[in-house]
Amino acid sequence: MSTQQPTIIYTLTDEAPLLATSAFLPIIRTFTGPTGIQVTTADISVAGRILGEFPEFLSEDQRVPNTLAELGKKTLQPDANIIKLPNISASQNQLVTAIRELQAKGYKLPDFPEQPQTEEEKAIRLRYNKCLGSAVNPVLREGNSDRRAPKAVKEYARKNPHSMAEWSQASRSHVSHMHAGDFYHGEKSLTLDRARDVKMELITKSGKTVILKPKVSLLDREVIDSMFMSKKALVEFYEKEIEDAHKTGVMFSLHVKATMMKVSHPIVFGHCVKIFYKDAFEKHAKLFEELGVNVNNGMANLYDKIATLPQSKQDEIKRDLHACHEHRPELAMVDSAKGITNFHSPNDVIVDASMPAMIRNGGKMWGADGRLKDVKAVMPESTFARIYQEIINFCKWHGAFDPKTMGTVPNVGLMAQQAEEYGSHDKTFEISEDGVANITDLATGEVLLSQNVEAGDIWRMCQVKDAAIRDWVKLAVTRARNSGMPVVFWLDSYRPHEAQLITKVKMYLHEHDTTGLDIQIMSQVRAMRYTLERVIRGLDTISATGNILRDYLTDLFPIMELGTSAKMLSVVPLMAGGGMYETGAGGSAPKHVQQLVEENHLRWDSLGEFLALAVSLEDLGIKTGNAQAKVLAKTLDAATGKLLDNNKNPSPKTGQLDNRGSQFYLALYWAQELAAQTEDAALAAKFAPLAKALADGEQAIVAELAAVQGKPVDIGGYYKPDFDKLDTVMRPSATLNAALATVKA
Ligand SMILES: NC(=O)C1=CN([C@@H]2O[C@H](COP(=O)(O)OP(=O)(O)OC[C@H]3O[C@@H](n4cnc5c(N)ncnc54)[C@H](OP(=O)(O)O)[C@@H]3O)[C@@H](O)[C@H]2O)C=CC1
Ligand SMILES: O=C(O)CCC(=O)C(=O)O
Numbered sequence: 001m002s003t004q005q006p007t008i009i010y011t012l013t014d015e016a017p018l019l020a021t022s023a024f025l026p027i028i029r030t031f032t033g034p035t036g037i038q039v040t041t042a043d044i045s046v047a048g049r050i051l052g053e054f055p056e057f058l059s060e061d062q063r064v065p066n067t068l069a070e071l072g073k074k075t076l077q078p079d080a081n082i083i084k085l086p087n088i089s090a091s092q093n094q095l096v097t098a099i100r101e102l103q104a105k106g107y108k109l110p111d112f113p114e115q116p117q118t119e120e121e122k123a124i125r126l127r128y129n130k131c132l133g134s135a136v137n138p139v140l141r142e143g144n145s146d147r148r149a150p151k152a153v154k155e156y157a158r159k160n161p162h163s164m165a166e167w168s169q170a171s172r173s174h175v176s177h178m179h180a181g182d183f184y185h186g187e188k189s190l191t192l193d194r195a196r197d198v199k200m201e202l203i204t205k206s207g208k209t210v211i212l213k214p215k216v217s218l219l220d221r222e223v224i225d226s227m228f229m230s231k232k233a234l235v236e237f238y239e240k241e242i243e244d245a246h247k248t249g250v251m252f253s254l255h256v257k258a259t260m261m262k263v264s265h266p267i268v269f270g271h272c273v274k275i276f277y278k279d280a281f282e283k284h285a286k287l288f289e290e291l292g293v294n295v296n297n298g299m300a301n302l303y304d305k306i307a308t309l310p311q312s313k314q315d316e317i318k319r320d321l322h323a324c325h326e327h328r329p330e331l332a333m334v335d336s337a338k339g340i341t342n343f344h345s346p347n348d349v350i351v352d353a354s355m356p357a358m359i360r361n362g363g364k365m366w367g368a369d370g371r372l373k374d375v376k377a378v379m380p381e382s383t384f385a386r387i388y389q390e391i392i393n394f395c396k397w398h399g400a401f402d403p404k405t406m407g408t409v410p411n412v413g414l415m416a417q418q419a420e421e422y423g424s425h426d427k428t429f430e431i432s433e434d435g436v437a438n439i440t441d442l443a444t445g446e447v448l449l450s451q452n453v454e455a456g457d458i459w460r461m462c463q464v465k466d467a468a469i470r471d472w473v474k475l476a477v478t479r480a481r482n483s484g485m486p487v488v489f490w491l492d493s494y495r496p497h498e499a500q501l502i503t504k505v506k507m508y509l510h511e512h513d514t515t516g517l518d519i520q521i522m523s524q525v526r527a528m529r530y531t532l533e534r535v536i537r538g539l540d541t542i543s544a545t546g547n548i549l550r551d552y553l554t555d556l557f558p559i560m561e562l563g564t565s566a567k568m569l570s571v572v573p574l575m576a577g578g579g580m581y582e583t584g585a586g587g588s589a590p591k592h593v594q595q596l597v598e599e600n601h602l603r604w605d606s607l608g609e610f611l612a613l614a615v616s617l618e619d620l621g622i623k624t625g626n627a628q629a630k631v632l633a634k635t636l637d638a639a640t641g642k643l644l645d646n647n648k649n650p651s652p653k654t655g656q657l658d659n660r661g662s663q664f665y666l667a668l669y670w671a672q673e674l675a676a677q678t679e680d681a682a683l684a685a686k687f688a689p690l691a692k693a694l695a696d697g698e699q700a701i702v703a704e705l706a707a708v709q710g711k712p713v714d715i716g717g718y719y720k721p722d723f724d725k726l727d728t729v730m731r732p733s734a735t736l737n738a739a740l741a742t743v744k745a
């Protein structure tokens with residue numbers, strides 16, 4: 001990107017956010033056009049990433065560049081200004097479906113090798129693996145995370161509180177986690193004394209050396225961890241908890257993050273399914289192996305694989321699976337109407353969103369009969385699960401939170417430079433044989449960290465670079481200073497990794513003037529308790545956390561405070577000087593696409609996009625000295641405030657104002673704000689006619705947008721929709737389109 005023109009890069013992602021973009025980009029360009037700010041796009045959708053990975057299989061005109069890699073490079077340049085919408089972190093099932101859709105569209109991609117045998121298949125599988133799970137965020141997040149509810153949004157939530165179910169002290173809901181044998185209990189950690197290249201190797205009991213990762217280059221003062229999850233302990237834990245739920249008559253649910261922990265959590269998930277249906281799996285072990293059933297990809301995989309069998313055999317397997325339910329607890333449902341359970345796919349229940357939803361529902365999840373019930377929430381790894389038990393205890397005692405009065409909990413999260421779990425994907429292994437797992441210095445042969453492991457254990461290495469930690473501490477201090485809020489670092493001195501972080505946090509705090517600031521370090525459970533005690537008193541507290549708690553808390557608190565994390569401001573100040581502005585903290589909500597396709601109503605709330613665009617413009621204004629960008633930012637913020645005040649956000653119900661209507665109101669208010677401001681007379685003059693046209697056309701536009709609803713629409717694909725069709729569907733108001741077209745750059 002050699003252009004001198006100030007540029008914002010807007011990402012094209014998947015599902016609902018992409019749909020919203022089809023309508024919003026033309027609006028953005030209408031407003032930025034006269035100021036010379038360029039808005040370019042970068043396609044990082046799962047379909048785009050697949051195509052970018054396999055150019056040699058495609059015809060010339062089908063080829064696309066590896067946009068994600070290019071955008072990753074851009075994040076390392078000081079002028080980067082990126083608006084990042086949520087993208088699919090694909091499960092294997094989603095990836096396979098996306099590949100099939102692309103193949104059906106004429107892209108001659110190789111099939112996804114589920115069980116690669118030949119070298120060629122293994123190579124293809126490795127390339128497809130790059131598109132699996134959380135494959136985008138670790139590449140782009142070259143900075144730490146600053147997520148908060150903007151003042152106007154918090155005020156709006158106070159005035160228009162969302163519904164919160166009641167909590168009863170008699171609730172039987174609780175969290176179950178391991179007390180031994182999990183990553184927490186087996187963790188070892190150290191800070192490097194100098195830059196080193198290391199390897200990860202397994203020395204088996206039988207005397208073999210298996211090199212699992214030949215080389216990892218580590219920097220001076222980097223923190224590394226070696227940890228493992230014992231398969232034996234995990235399986236025993238599941239047996240015990242499933243039995244406990246059955247005996248005590250409470251519903252069972254499993255909460256993992258198979259997208260972000262894309263190697264370890266599908267395995268953790270798969271063991272649970274196999275234990276739950278143990279009898280059926282034992283009986284059909286040989287057949288399942290022949291069929292290549294892999295329930296790490298959920299029960300959906302099993303049903304898919306047995307579909308090729310004769311009907312009588314299929315019926316027998318289904319009967320045997322059903323029979324297991326006789327002596328197993330009731331399972332929480334993802335979709336009780338369609339009979340989809342918690343075990344259907346590992347990505348269906350993603351802990352950051354699923355636990356807050358449960359807590360908001362008074363500690364309940366849906367049962368097979370379509371009723372809300374108390375539930376045992378199983379999160380095997382104890383490291384972070386304990387925070388949820390603490391908040392459940394709190395709700396049982398104090399009742400549900402009150403959005404009208406509760407304080408806010410912004411987050412400053414450590415995630416830069418593939419920090420912690422983000423960097424672990426290629427350093428996580430399922431151990432093949434009993435032995436010793438070592439992280440060994442390549443040059444000296446010195447064993448830095450060593451673990452005794454057994455076959456089936458999951459062993460992984462995480463790392464955090466010193467510069468990332470230093471930047472995180474700086475960001476926390478800056479946020480404390482700018483907001484006047486206290487900061488709590490959620491760090492547990494009993495956890496080896498966090499003990500290393502505590503030393504560094506204390507050291508780097510000395511680099512800042514912290515006079516008058518309230519900065520504390522507390523273990524996670526204490527931090528939760530302390531924060532909640534303040535929350536119910538209406539007091540605000542910044543949480544400074546590692547990567548996983550960043551993810552968990554930035555859904556948990558927004559969902560309590562605002563009803564959704566979609567309304568969060570989510571900034572990534574890039575360490576190289578640029579900025580990435582994420583929209584909300586939520587995902588891509590597949591249900592939303594279904595509703596659009598069936599009923600032509602898009603419930604997706606683009607408030608996150610509006611907030612992100614305003615800070616992106618402001619940053620551009622400051623860094624390039626473009627005064628008009630600043631005016632655009634200020635007026636957009638005011639327009640967003642007005643949108644909230646006037647309740648013009650989308651409704652989930654078909655027939656009412658949807659995403660497109662909400663965007664129309666934003667455009668109207670933005671144009672009015674621009675016309676009314678006095679800082680830039682040229683801009684005021686440019687947008688006055690648009691403000692008038694939109695105000696005059698309000699009734700017609702809203703009617704045109706409403707008229708299309710209630711009927712199915714065709715967008716030409718799920719993973720790779722047809723952009724022309726999208727344009728037609730997402731921009732159905734001729735009056736609005738004509739008004740926008742009158743503004744000339
Ligand atoms: N930054 C990123 O790129 C992220 C990507 N993801 C990906 O998103 C997908 C779905 O994840 P999931 O855990 O279900 O999380 P989601 O946040 O997509 O969904 C949870 C629920 O939150 C509500 N919601 C979230 N955002 C909005 C919005 N802008 N407008 C209206 N409602 C919203 C919806 O509730 P309701 O339907 O009740 O309105 C939705 O069903 C996965 O592929 C996941 O990997 C997830 C998190 C972050
Ligand atoms: O990278 C991911 O998949 C996690 C995304 C997410 O949920 C978040 O950043 O809040």
Ligand SMILES: [Mg+2]
Nearest residue numbers: 352551555585
């Ligand atoms: Mg999240």
